[in-house]
Amino acid sequence: MTIAVLIVLAIFSASGNNFISSGFNFITKGLSQVTAVAASTETKTYDELLAENEQLSKEIADLRTQLVDYYDLRDENARLWKYYDLKKSNSDFQLFPAAVIRRDTNEDFYSFTIDAGSAVGIEKLDPVVTENGLIGFISSVNAASSKVTTVLSPDFQAGALVKRTADSGVVTGNALLSDNNRTTLTKIDANAKAKKGDVVVTSGIGGVYPRDLIIGKVTAIKYDEYDATKYAEVKSYEDIKNVTNVAVLTDFKNKGEITPSSKGAR
DSSP, rough: OOHHHHHHHHHHHHHOOOOOHHHHHHHHHHHHHHHHHHHHHHHHHHHHHHHHHHHHHHHHHHHHHHHHHHHHHHHHHHHHHHHHHHHHTTTOOOOOOOEEEETTSSGEEEEEEESSGGGGGGTTTTTTTTEEEEEEEEEEEEOOOOOOOOSSSSOOOOEEEEEEOOOEEEEEOTTTGGGGEEEEESSSOOOOOOOTTTTTEOTTTTSSSTTTTTEEEEEEEEOTEEEEEEEEEOSSSSSSSOEEEEEEEEEEETTTTOOOTTTTOO
């Protein structure tokens, strides 16, 4: 068989045809390269192969970490995008997005804990918002987490007004209304023109909350059965009992500035 192949090659070579010889050279060259690679691999020691494997494992682990970082960044950008309109209308706002990590089922008024704290600049009394408006404030803080007291709690107090009529009062929680996602606008004037459907916003009095943060809408105008004072029931635009992502308002214009009229409100 070998002699026959050599005779065929000799015939084509004698006739001046280089096609077969070129093909033969290509095949032999390829075989020599494969042989060289195999020889090179065979010369690697066990320790060298082990080191290569460890290096590849490290590179794969680094890529996994980068992928996790990418998803974290993507999620944070998505959360920040929710507050684009709020930030656009209030260039002085400094917002830090956070996620709800714990709820205490034994605690009234639906307070919760978020995954951000003093390490990122969050302070006690900072307002907490969603894209739907104000939902509470930071009531306690440590380095890595913070507790949020909601607008449904009697511990919450904020100077507020009815946007349409400018009727002013103080928003505070009510134990009888919190389960229905409602709070109250108290201390409003007897001649107030507020009515069902009106939007309630912060007044900015007290320096804790900036002006015009939406709190909710009026669902009813009533009179206190004990002292006959007028008040409004206010329903939050946010589902506070089930909220999962929020933003902490860490700074804004006139933060901390107290005015004489701010007594009894924040």
